[in-house]
Amino acid sequence: MTREEIGNGSEDMVIDECEPEGRERNAVPDEFNPNYLKVYYGKLFPHADIFKWMSYGNDGKHPACDQSYFGRREFSYTLDNDIYLRFQSFNSASELENSIKEKCPFKIDIGPVYSVDPAKRHAYAQTGDNVFTPVERELVFDIDITDYDDVRYCCSGADVCLDCWPLMTVAIKVIDTSLRDDFGFNHILWVFSGRRGVHCWVCDGKARRLTNEQRASIAEYFRVYKGNENNLKKVSFTGLALHPFLARSYTEVLKEFFESKLLSSQKLFSTEERYEKILEMIPDESITSELRGKWQENKRSSISKEDTNVVRWQQLKHILQSGRLKAQGLRKCVEEIVFSFTYPRLDMEVSKHMNHLLKAPFCVHPKTGRVCVPIDPNCCEEFDPTAVPTLSKLLEEMNMGALRADVGNEWDRTSLGKSVRFFRSSFLQPLLKSCKEEIENSYNAKLQHSKNSMSW
């Protein structure tokens, strides 16, 4: 769509206000619409920032910059009617931008950087020498609320509400802290996936160069939850202590969240069916029957103001942690229960392989119409998935904005502005600074090396 057409479009809408059916049209119907998407890609999508990010400093003038870098990155598009275009590649910011505007993809996925330009992979295949293989890829994580269906009672499937979303917040906190403190990564981007989960992009140089085996080891490090409906125990700690990473996650995040939020918001002990699920995790008949007895009996008698869920959890904890139990093993049941309900559940396969595609930030989810905006891990509890700008809301804001003076970027006048600003200041700028340093360091090291070899 050309600039003129968009201009006309917004003008139309302004004029429409005077017409009888105009009110509805100005409100911009909420459902997803390819025409809105065209406007979005034309005016709001931060093409240049995505290019800057994916170039990792290689678009500069420094002699050590790898000019082929961005061109070896795979992008893939999902078009209208589920047409899937893989192995798209671009040699410049404008090529990327023009292609996105022209194809207007419902979804843009980002793949790895390959050894050769992925669009020309067949040509290289013939020469035999240059094998077509992924060489770099951000370390990525995908966490999806549907994987929590057995521990949330408010929603199921793709639905998410403010009662279950905090599970995602907890996941962000646990994983983000570990990526920084344990693994030493610094350039981490969290993104709302548009409907029911979050994506994480770890972009440090050493993260991008991890082998598949190393990626798998990190994913495994994070894996606590095992098993499925075919076996009972979901989380089981066999050692005499928790690993420091798990211990920290427990004391700093999970315990507090479970006890002060999840217990009441999901009413974990409110019905027999629900508390039975928790009792199943305690491998001691006498304890479970004691608790069960208590709870069945005082079904009616508890008119106290205190939340039944909290009271019952305290009773369970009290029994399991009381000194009279010889079996030390039962104490850790408390932790196992908390972990079962709150610990992050990753989609392991996404993280394990370099060539897994992941949806680009700032895409629009075709079902919800919501933009995949970054989430600040430092205040992720403030993030509200139901308040994320939708395509139609953004267009409305643009229409309103068109009446005002034309200042700054188009997105600056919409609620997307905040997200783009956050993306730049908290993620992109620090990342590019360290990329520049890395490029300079490797160049100097190479110079040093060649000097040394000359003096031979």
Place this chain on the structure above:
Amino acid sequence: MEIYGYQRKPLHSDAVSTLPLYRSAPLLEVRLEDFERFAIDRLRVLKGISDGLSRGKKPEEIENLAIDLWKANMRHPDASEVVNKDIIAHFVLRLVYCRTEDLRKWFLSMETALFRYRLRHESAEAQRALMAEFDLPYKAVSTSEFESMKDKLGQVARSIGQPLTPADTKFYTVPFEEVPELVAGRRVFLHKGHAYVAMNQVVSLVATQFRSHLSKALILTNRKWTSSIREQEKDRLTPIVEALCTSYLGPDYSEPREFAEISIRDIDQIAMSSFPLCMRHLFEKLREDHHLKHGGRMQLGLFLKGVGLKLDDALAFWKAEFSQKVGAERFDKEYAYSIRHNYGREGKRTDYTPFSCQKIISSAPGVGDHHGCPYRHFSEENLRAALGKMRVNSRAIEDVMDKVRNRHYQLACTLTFEAVHGTSCDAGINHPNQYFSESQKVVQLKVDPVVV
């Protein structure tokens, strides 16, 4: 072994360790019968380890088994020849197992496992020497740093059930990327990208290096094999090399054999009579939920392919189920591809092989998954119920559960087979498709009794 064209490296007679790193093939003269005999001896050891792993034995058990097998098979009457036999056997097997991806993968895991077990049996001195030889990027943790980290290090040690003793004060730091196994098992403390590795875990460091060296070497050997050795040696070594691997890897189930085809019409009845539990479970879940997650689709889909379900039938079969849940259109768009993929009609066009028991046992089914080995992945209660449904009598169920408790999952499956079919199965079950073909033999025999 001059055929490799490597330079001879002098063997150190004063080496601390008797564990070679197999960096280069030595220039030794080998008699043709030794060439084959040594290789077979080593294969016995590797095969033993492989069996142990697929039975789900504990690491300590496999370690003892490996060391015993080694002692029994890799002796040589002339003590000075023991190391040479070790090296020769290794290099012969490299030739044998360099030739396909699957062979390389198997050989790589088994040799690495063997190396690890042997390394653990070396003295601390010898281990240190090997570490130096690999030029590992480790740094010793200073006493003061150790004191400040002591609590965390102790916590890790307790979490893996090996509490620190006062003597355990030697730690090294390495970039976490160097020790993926230790990271995966949360067996090290991590801080800002560094893993704190205990001396006794150094084995893992060295084994990782060993593995990556060997992996690269196998690719090179494969190139040499295809470009020259196979042709040059076609009358002498090639037949031996080709015979050596097939005699030990068991049959190939990628192509259906005796029971060439099955049709969708019969599939329910055949599933009842001849599917092993892992496949029955997937099959029933599919019928029930009209859906299976990726792992389940792969495991069942490839099995059905091995059983003789043609691509068109497979598409029809999966579509009939999935379309009830996701609609025919979504099936065509999202799932049909992966089924054609299994049959080598899409993507890199590899004709995928049905999964073996070993692969299935070692898989890790997650939430909503139904693949994996029921004997390993089901809870006791669910397994009992499933066996009951297969009409295994209660005595036999106890026997099966007994095997399961000892982690002999394939034996448990074998016992189930015997209970269901009322015949013995001496070969044991090591592949779901083998279970199927053994079962079909029994069933067919019952249908058409052999007239004597």
